[in-house]
Every structure is written in structure tokens, then in C-alpha cells.
Amino acid sequence: MRWKVHGTREIYDSAWVRLRLDDVTLPSGLRIDHHVIEFPKASVGAVVTDTDDRILLLWRHRHITDASGWEIPAGWAEPDEDLAEAARREVLEETGYDAEHLTKLTVYHPLSGISTMTYTVFHATEVTKIGEPEVDEADRVAWFTPAEARALLAKGQVPDGPSLTALGMYLATTAG
Template sequence: MTQWAVHGRRQVYGSPWVELWLDDVDIPGTGRVDHHVLRMPKECANTVVTDPDGRFLLLYRHRFITGRWGWELPAGWVEPGEEPVAAAAREVEEETGWRPGRLAPLTEFDAMAGISTMHFHSFHAAGASWTGEPADRAEASRVEWLAEDEVVRLLAAGEVAEGASLTALSYFLGPHRLAARAGGGR
């Protein structure tokens, strides 16, 4: 078993959103190198929201960084002192205008473990109630409830390209469902 040894680190850039560090690491079989690390001061949360008809609540938006349009789950930062489940509920309502029902943990994952500390908490909400127009109109050009077969088609066609949404939806439709059917899932 090989483990990289960290001999030191220095910050290159920092903001409330992201920090860039240069870590002095010893890679077994390679030697010492400077490795760039993106440290995220906050964790993230997203939510798979379904309704009694089996539809999924998704946002359609443009991401200027990648230059792509695509479907995503409601998501955002977990603020200091805030529980991830509270952040997930807040983000759903702010971005969609729907207040989610009870949120249950779905999965957690490290989005880019080879270079970043970005950590996601994913939840599932079975149901939501309409509260009005989204508070943050800049989040999406459309908010829609989509049938499961349409969500699967979008996933297969690469129209859900944002990594955290792709991960949570795929997990929900795959391992989560299989575990629930077997009686052992969350």
C-alpha cells in the first residue's frame, strides 16, 4: 500500500470561494513534486427531489465556465455553522420555488479527489410544495418536473453533465434503488 507523504504546503491564492495551495509531496516511486490542490472552504449539498408521480425536479441552466447548457439538481454551499441537510433544503427552495419535504441522506462523495477537497452531501426529498417563484432567478432559465424515463434519457445523452448532479441522480436511480428493493438502503 502506497501513501503520498506531505512535507509542506503554501497558499498561492485564497478567497471565500476557493483556495489554491501548492503541496510538497513525496510520491512513492516518483519522488518529491509540487502538487496543486484546490481547497474549498465550504462543503456542498444537492438534492434529488421526486414527487408522488415519480417525476424529478430539475433546473436547466447555462454554465459559462464550460460553455454548456444542461440539466442539474438544486445545489449550493453549506454555510458556516449550517447543517448540510438545512443547506440542501434552503437551496431547493431558493433555486426552484419548491419547498422540499423531509430530506433523507442519499450519499456523500468527493467531487475531484485527485486535486480538490470539494465534498458533496446528496439528499433525497420525496415530495415538495410550491411556495412561489424562485428567490434566485439567475440560477436557471427553466425549472421543471421531468418523468423518470426523460431523466434517464437526459443522463444517457450527456445532457446532465454537471458532475454532482450526474453522480446523485445516477446513485439514486442505481445503487439507492437496488438497496431499497433489497431492504437495506437508506
């Protein structure tokens, strides 16, 4: 049940995002124009835990959705940057903590029906506070037990999709 792509036309291109229009035929035979959002940089995030299995989250407001909530540290990898190092850099920039050890937790496509985005999530451990978060990155940073993190998810206090997925994956497969 594959879509047949007849051609692609670029609509918009920037360092942050590209938009293209694909001419496709669906399995039913219907031919349509389908918009595709391309992200030129890889996306990374990290579920950060300490020796007590607490989870480090940051509180942010997102102007696009006009929503605030708890998130994991996340961002883009630079071209040719190692994904684990990119996640480590994002943890430091957004929380003020340096993570000594990162292991891959999962890789997924958060918007697979319309976007090429690939999101890689790491589990960051052996953390040390070495500074403050960058002023534009977080309103506050706090530690939560796994039970508290589950409650945040249940109450809708993690509205960011990649954070929601990463936390859910961590809590389902790793946390006590």
C-alpha cells in the same frame, strides 16, 4: 501507497476557494509540487422527487464551461449550517419548491485527485411549490420521470458532474 507531504504553501485565498501547493513524495520516490484546490464551504445537492416519483431538474447555463444542461438544485452550506437545511434552502432558491423531508443519499469527493471538496447529496420529498426560482438560479424548472431522466443522462444533457453523479446514484439505488 500513501503520498508523503513535506509541506504546504498557500497560493491564493478567498471566501470561495483556496489554492495551495503541496510538496509531496509519491510512492515511486518522485518528489513533486502538487496543486490542491480547497473549498472552504461544504457542497450540497438534492434529488427532488414528487409523489409520482418524478424528478425535479433545473436548466442552467454555466459560463465557465459555456455549457447548458439539466442539473439538480445544489450549492454551498454556510458555516455551521445543517447540511440538510442547506440543501432544502438551495431547493427553494433554485426551484421555488419547499421540501418537507430530506434524507442523505450519498457523500463523495467529486475531484479527489486535486480538491478537498466533499459533496453531500440528499433525497428531497414531500415538496410544495411556494414561489418561483430566483432569477439568477435557473432558466426553467421541469419534472421528469425516471425513464426520462435516464434518457437525459444517456444523451449527455446532464453535463454537470455533481448532478450526473447524484442522478445516477438515485436512479441506480432508489428510483423505480
